[in-house]
Every structure is written in C-alpha cells, then in structure tokens.
Amino acid sequence: MIYITGKGGVGRSTVATAVAMAAGRAGKRVVIVEVGSRDRTPGTTPEPSGIDNLWTLTIDPQKALEEWLSALIGSQTLAGMLSKSNTFAYFVAAAPGVRELVTLTxxxxxxxxKARDQSTAPFxxxxxxxxxSGHGLGMLRTPQTYxxxxxxxxxxxxxxxxxxxxxxxxxxxxxxxxxxxETPISETLELEEALLAQLGRALDVIIVNGVLPRQMTRADLHAIEEASAAPLSADARAAIATARTKAGWRQSQMAQISRLRxxxxxxxxxxxxxxxxDLGLKECGELSLRLPAVVVGAK
Ligand SMILES: Nc1ncnc2c1ncn2[C@@H]1O[C@H](COP(=O)(O)OP(=O)(O)O)[C@@H](O)[C@H]1O
Ligand SMILES: [Mg+2]
Known part of the structure; x- marks a missing residue:
C-alpha cells in the first residue's frame, strides 16, 4: 500500500493518480482509495477507471461502516438496523474518526x-x-485509538x-x-516528525509539487541587469520586471527545496x-512519466 499525505490543494490527488498510472504502466493492477472527495459515486467496491490496470474506490463511509459492522457481528440485517439507528448515528457522529477507521480498514x-490468495488478487x-482534513495523519491515528x-x-x-x-x-x-x-515545507517537516513519533516510521518520499521550470541562466540574469541600466522603452522595462519576478520565484523555490533536503x-x-x-488525465499521465523510480517503488 502507498499512503499519500499532504494538506488539501498541494496536489495529493494529482500525485495519487500519477503514481497509479506509473505503476499501471509497469503492469501492476492498481486501485486508488479515497474518501468521497471526487465526483465519483461512492460505494464499497472498486470501479474500473477507464485506464488500463487502474481502478478507483471512493468510499461511502456509511456503507463501508455497515459492511464493517456486519463482518464484525456476523449479521448483515442486524448491522443494517444498528447502523441506521439513532443511537448508532449518534455514536458515529461523536466517535472520533470512525469513518477514517473504516476507510483505512x-x-x-x-x-x-493480494497476500491471501493470488488467484483472486484484484490488486x-x-x-x-x-x-x-489536516495532513491525513488523523486517519492513521484511528486504529490505535480504537x-x-x-x-x-x-x-x-x-x-x-x-x-x-x-x-x-x-x-x-x-x-x-x-x-x-516556506509554510508547506515547514509543515511537511513537522509531519515527518509526527509520523516518526506515531508509527516509528519516516516518510519514504517527499514530493515537492509545482516546481517552476528554470527559464534563465545566471548569465541571462546578468545580461538583463546590464541591459536594464540603459534607457529602455516601457515594454522592455515591463518584460524585465516580469523576468525578474519569475526568476525570484524560482530562486525562492530552490531555497526552500534545499532547506527541505x-x-x-x-x-x-x-x-x-x-x-x-484543472489537470486532466493527460496531464497526470505526463506527470507520471516524470516520477522518479523511488516514488513508484515506495511499496
Ligand atoms: N504539477 C502541477 N502543475 C500544475 N497544476 C497542478 C499540479 N499539481 C496539481 N495541480 C493542480 O492543482 C490543483 C490541486 O490539485 P489536487 O491534486 O486536486 O490537490 P489535493 O488533492 O491535494 O487537494 C488542481 O487544480 C490540479 O489540477
Ligand atoms: Mg484531493
């Protein structure tokens, strides 16, 4: 299993898809499991994604909970009744992370x-x-809690x-x-500490997503500085200002990546x-080709 963490909006789902596509290309049958965040119908059974070797499962926590209960108490009817009862609804609302627990389970x-029986091995x-919410660490804490x-x-x-x-x-x-x-990098370092404290594990890989391409060499920048000393048209000055801003962004990104390393x-x-x-499957496929082997080999 590969567990992908990260604050919302950093590209967690994009990376999940890219990693899945890379593993799929290597011949692995892959399923992406998520808690109802995309616009897919939630359920408890993986659905083919339309891409070779790739399935998705958007968990419906209520159904997963019923399934989980019926397996635990050995009666589907009883589990159905129990999970729909008010007392139970209260329990689920009040119990910390029961949805996260069933998702993880x-x-x-x-x-x-897969490990049990290769012939029925779907994945x-x-x-x-x-x-x-948060970094996804909350979900990892639920088995311990329960x-x-x-x-x-x-x-x-x-x-x-x-x-x-x-x-x-x-x-x-x-x-x-x-x-x-700065902030996301600091938070990732905190996450690493927290995972170590919680599970005695380090992160296998940190993916820094959204790195700007290098557009200018030092020599280019130097040339720009020299050129800007001369009298210039408004357009040229604007172009230089944009180039400087972009170079500045890229430099600060590089500084943050070195700090992380x-x-x-x-x-x-x-x-x-x-x-x-919004990146589509084509772009995710492009990103999947750029993933280093260590990422796909994370498990
Ligand atoms: N490398 C990238 N380049 C450009 N856009 C990206 C990249 N990674 C993610 N995005 C875009 O950023 C937004 C957030 O990505 P998403 O994977 O949905 O984040 P999360 O699952 O962490 O909330 C989406 O619109 C996605 O298309
Ligand atoms: Mg997402």
Whole structure:
C-alpha cells in the first residue's frame, strides 16, 4: 500500500493518480482509495477507471461502516438496523474518526486480499489518497485509538492488526506531497516528525509539487541587469520586471527545496508545475512519466 499525505490543494490527488498510472504502466493492477472527495459515486467496491490496470474506490463511509459492522457481528440485517439507528448515528457522529477507521480498514483489506490468495488478487497496489482534513495523519491515528477504546473483542483485534500493518515497512510506504514554499515545507517537516513519533516510521518520499521550470541562466540574469541600466522603452522595462519576478520565484523555490533536503531523512523528489487550470488525465499521465523510480517503488 502507498499512503499519500499532504494538506488539501498541494496536489495529493494529482500525485495519487500519477503514481497509479506509473505503476499501471509497469503492469501492476492498481486501485486508488479515497474518501468521497471526487465526483465519483461512492460505494464499497472498486470501479474500473477507464485506464488500463487502474481502478478507483471512493468510499461511502456509511456503507463501508455497515459492511464493517456486519463482518464484525456476523449479521448483515442486524448491522443494517444498528447502523441506521439513532443511537448508532449518534455514536458515529461523536466517535472520533470512525469513518477514517473504516476507510483505512477497507484499504487494508484490499491490500491483504493480494497476500491471501493470488488467484483472486484484484490488486497489486493500493494507493490511499489520505484524509480530506489536516495532513491525513488523523486517519492513521484511528486504529490505535480504537485498539485502545475497545481494548478487547473483534474491533480491538482488527484495529490492532491495521495498526501493525501501518507500521510495517514491508507493507506500506508513505509519500508526502508539498509545495516549494516556506509554510508547506515547514509543515511537511513537522509531519515527518509526527509520523516518526506515531508509527516509528519516516516518510519514504517527499514530493515537492509545482516546481517552476528554470527559464534563465545566471548569465541571462546578468545580461538583463546590464541591459536594464540603459534607457529602455516601457515594454522592455515591463518584460524585465516580469523576468525578474519569475526568476525570484524560482530562486525562492530552490531555497526552500534545499532547506527541505538539508532537514529531512526522506528522499525528496520534485514535480514540475505544468500549467493549465484543472489537470486532466493527460496531464497526470505526463506527470507520471516524470516520477522518479523511488516514488513508484515506495511499496
Ligand atoms: N504539477 C502541477 N502543475 C500544475 N497544476 C497542478 C499540479 N499539481 C496539481 N495541480 C493542480 O492543482 C490543483 C490541486 O490539485 P489536487 O491534486 O486536486 O490537490 P489535493 O488533492 O491535494 O487537494 C488542481 O487544480 C490540479 O489540477
Ligand atoms: Mg484531493
């Protein structure tokens, strides 16, 4: 399993798709699991995405919860009734992270199916597009919480197994997606610490997404400085100002990436900003070709 973390908007879903496409090209059957964030019908069974080797599962937490309960208590009818009851609705609303727990448990089951029986193995790789809030660390904390709350019984046993799975470097790789800016980089370093404290694991890869291309060499910049000393037309001055701004952005991105490299124990990979507004599958495919091998090999 590959678990992808990162604050909303940094490109987590884009990276999840790109990683899935790269693994799909390498012949792996891949499923992306997410909690109802895209405009797909939520459910509990993976759906083919239309791209070779790639399935998606947008979890419907309510249905997943019913499925989870019926497996635990051995009766679908009872689970259905229970999950629709007011008491239960209250429990789910009040219980911290029960939706995150069932999502993670579902992803865990999908990746275990492979280990159990190769002939029914639907997937070689499960990619979790982690949590819609915060960094997605909250979701990773839920098995621990439930192992403690339940203490004994089936919920505790299952939660403990999921928790062990999350700490197992053979079973799961962690990728953080961030941007080449001061706050996101600092937050990613904090995330790395938190993961270490929580699961005893470092991140496998940090992907810095949206890196501006290098447009000018030092010599170009020098030439611009020299040219701007001479009297220039308004257009030329505007062009120089734009060039300086872009060069400045790129320089500050590079400074943030070096700061990250200096401070982290994880591998750092960069992904270029490829423009456009909402990236489609074509662009994700383009990004997938630029991913270094370490990313796809994260698990
Ligand atoms: N490398 C990139 N270059 C250009 N646009 C990008 C890149 N990565 C992501 N985007 C765009 O940024 C926005 C947020 O990306 P998304 O993957 O949905 O983020 P998240 O899942 O973290 O909220 C989307 O519009 C996406 O198309
Ligand atoms: Mg997303």
């Amino acid at each position: 579902k992803a865990w089951e999908l990746s275990r199916q 070689d790789l499960v990619i979790v597009d982690g949590g819609a 192992a403690e709350i339940a203490r004994i019984g089936p919920i505790s046993t299952q939660a403990t197994r999921v928790k062990e799975f999350l700490s197992d470097p053979e079973a799961i790789g962690y990728i953080a997606v961030t941007r080449p800016e 200096g401070a982290t124990k994880s591998s750092v990979a960069t992904l270029a900003f490829i423009g456009g507004t």
